[in-house]
Amino acid sequence: MTTTFPEPRAAYIHVPFCAHRCGYCDFTLVAGKDHLIGEYLNALDRELQTLQTPREIDTLFLGGGTPTHLSTSELQRLLVLLSRWFILAPGYEFSVEANPAGFDDDKIKLLTHHGVNRVSLGAQAFDLQTLRLLERDHIAETIVDAATRVRRRIANFSLDLIFGVPHQTLAAWRETLRRSIELQPAHISTYGLTYEKGTAFWSRRHHGVVNPLTDDVERAMYAAAMDELPAAGFDQYELSNFARPGGCCRHNRVYWAGGPYFGFGPGAARYIGGRRETNHRSVTTWLHRVFTGRSPIGEAEQLAPEDRAREALVLGLRRAEGVSRRDFLKLTGYVLDDLATPAIRRHVATGLLEDTETGIRLTHKGKFFADSVIIDFL
Ligand code: SF4
Incomplete structure (x- = not known):
């Protein structure tokens, strides 16, 4: 893809x-x-x-x-x-x-x-x-x-x-x-x-x-x-x-929204071109590495397309509007239901998730148990 x-x-x-x-x-x-x-x-x-x-x-x-x-x-x-x-x-x-x-x-x-x-x-x-x-x-x-x-x-x-x-x-x-x-x-x-x-x-x-x-x-x-x-x-x-x-x-x-961003300074994260990087968290290590011309990055991960999509899904569920099927396809190239039908069904059945025609979102009750819902979509 x-x-x-x-x-x-x-x-x-x-x-x-x-x-x-x-x-x-x-x-x-x-x-x-x-x-x-x-x-x-x-x-x-x-x-x-x-x-x-x-x-x-x-x-x-x-x-x-x-x-x-x-x-x-x-x-x-x-x-x-x-x-x-x-x-x-x-x-x-x-x-x-x-x-x-x-x-x-x-x-x-x-x-x-x-x-x-x-x-x-x-x-x-x-x-x-x-x-x-x-x-x-x-x-x-x-x-x-x-x-x-x-x-x-x-x-x-x-x-x-x-x-x-x-x-x-x-x-x-x-x-x-x-x-x-x-x-x-x-x-x-x-x-x-x-x-x-x-x-x-x-x-x-x-x-x-x-x-x-x-x-x-x-x-x-x-x-x-x-x-x-x-x-x-x-x-x-x-x-x-x-x-x-x-x-x-x-x-x-x-x-x-799973969008890209720059990050600078110790411990700062950035997400560019599907790659997530986090600078060294130690302030002195970050200083030393920058001054000696070495990379300040402590961790880096090139996300596979499906991981990227799942991450966007999990972040999107934090929002009141939840995740729109159309926007999700546009952003990730994945059909939401292809990735998440079992988890959607399970949490709709428990009343923690609402499946509207256009997308999914946490219910009022679901907001209290967001962590346990969200983990199922990873
Ligand atoms: S040490 Fe206290 S004031 Fe400083 S960032 Fe942490 S919580 Fe905020």
């Missing part, structure tokens, strides 16, 4: 610096090593040169780590560097992840000046107990202050929230949702806490120091988000993501 691969029109840049590492976080980053920021920017400059020519893109996403942990002058250097390699197409989306603490007006102004038109604020929770447990360095007032100041310049802002945190009550979670809605973001992401191997939380759980919430409570929290956010005008357009009209994250939609 011959497939033509479009050029990426989305780019992700990973900024691996934070003030400290939160106990649940397994992202690629270094904490308390700000002296490496200059080297990181030099290395990123080199890695971007592999593009050879500036590229026009529709979405640019700066994630981390905490991109706004960089000082104003470092952030300025990063933004100037990116403007040399990426031409933002009309109607573009340029997102930056930010932490409420330390996100001052100078940084917000600088981002706006360089065309940033979407900010994702890592709020996580509003109650002090949950914020402390998550080891966040902000309090509710810091979130309110940051969101209020961001909104004056960048109306398209998002709040990231976490539920399922030990000791977090359903009432506290509902209060977090209420206070988030009150800040009038364009978008809210709600993630269930996971205990990733290698994190402090994983080891605390392993040693019985913290006890996860029960599945029932976690489901009740997810259900609360699925009730309260739509009631406030947010559409659940993806399993964990809710947006007001026009507020969807276009960059993440590229991932869920």
Whole structure:
């Protein structure tokens, strides 16, 4: 089967610096090593040169780590560097992840000046107990202050929230949702806490120091988000993501649609020409490899056409609209039913999946058991 691969029109840049590492976080980053920021920017400059020519893109996403942990002058250097390699197409989306603490007006102004038109604020929770447990360095007032100041310049802002945190009550979670809605973001992401191997939380759980919430409570929290956010005008357009009209994250939609994207920085992934590559996760290894002229890629995989199709199916099922038979054929060259009839029948029978005439999508009940449905399509 011959497939033509479009050029990426989305780019992700990973900024691996934070003030400290939160106990649940397994992202690629270094904490308390700000002296490496200059080297990181030099290395990123080199890695971007592999593009050879500036590229026009529709979405640019700066994630981390905490991109706004960089000082104003470092952030300025990063933004100037990116403007040399990426031409933002009309109607573009340029997102930056930010932490409420330390996100001052100078940084917000600088981002706006360089065309940033979407900010994702890592709020996580509003109650002090949950914020402390998550080891966040902000309090509710810091979130309110940051969101209020961001909104004056960048109306398209998002709040990231976490539920399922030990000791977090359903009432506290509902209060977090209420206070988030009150800040009038364009978008809210709600993630269930996971205990990733290698994190402090994983080891605390392993040693019985913290006890996860029960599945029932976690489901009740997810259900609360699925009730309260739509009631406030947010559409659940993806399993964990809710947006007001026009507020969807276009960059993440590229991932869920199985589209191609560039990636730069330690741990960054890219998907180009059906090949998935991930840079080394160790910041120092990535730096060393870039400076010595070696490839920063740690893992690479050329996906076979069927694997590509299955991956697109699994990502597509995360979206509210699910997977359209016609679009799936166009994207992958495969007939959806040829690949997935047994799994479709099984999950339609259990009420977790809906088979419309045009495609398949998770039902309301299916969203609570998405992982167990999705795995069947791989
Ligand atoms: S601020 Fe975010 S990226 Fe940084 S350590 Fe905490 S959770 Fe991880």
